[in-house]
Amino acid sequence: MQYEYRRVFLQNAMSRDSTLILALDTTDWKKAQRVLSESAKNIAAVKVHPEYADIWGFSHESAILSLKRIGDGVPVILDAKIADIDKSNAMKAEYYFTKGYDAIVSHGFQGEKAVEAVVNSANKMKKGVFLLAAMSSPGHMFKEEVVEEIAQIAKKLDVAGVIAPGNQYELLSTVRKLVGNDILILSPGIGAQGGDAEKAFKAGSNFAIVGRGILDSTNPKEESKKLKEIMRGSIPTP
Secondary structure: OHHHHHHHHHHHHHHHOOOEEEEOOOOOHHHHHHHHHHHHHHOOEEEEOOOHHHHOOOOHHHHHHHHHHHOOOOOEEEEEEEOOOHHHHHHHHHHHHHHOOOEEEEEOOOOHHHHHHHHHHHHHOOOEEEEEOOOOOOOOOOOHHHHHHHHHHHHHHOOOEEEOOOOOHHHHHHHHHHHOOOOEEEEOOEOOOOEOHHHHHHHOOOEEEEOHHHHOOOOHHHHHHHHHHHHOOOOOOO
8 A cells, every 4th residue: 555655645746846855954944944944845745744733733633734834735744763562663653643644754663563563544534654664864873784674674574665874875775775676765965964965866866855955055945956957757657
């Protein structure tokens, strides 16, 4: 069932002609509105943390409706990084999906059964799951053998995609080889964290997740447009 969400996600990206995902990491709602409004035509999706709805003064439902309205219907990925036992994972995933999020980010280190609970919840509601294979931050503890095991879980459960760092090209290339060509790779770490978009895409990434590079730009519209152009033509066929 995740392949169906993957197909929808790719079709949306093609219709928007973009492989750029905006990480809307700001507690300032006015800034969030402005940046999303200016970059809406250049992005394929927007990623938010679960705390932002409350910080911005909304319910989850209202926050998602506002983001989609401002972003011209842009899909909203929840960066919840779910990491619990199977029963708790299912509860958390279903809670967020009923609020209206289109996809969710889950950890994978808790094991196959726990990840499968998230995937089953997503499949029931025709939503997507992106499994965190490794972090983009320095000093992370995702050792090679852990990354390999998470990638194997991702492939076995056929999740919509995985999150793999766009600033660690060798690791990114390894993840691509492990998950195969069908599973999408979304990559943070490009821009402010030192990653180069072109190198990341050559290493196997399909989508770049960019936050500060756009949020802190004096011209989010032009910055997002520039990044979109760099990544043009990298959308895989649904």
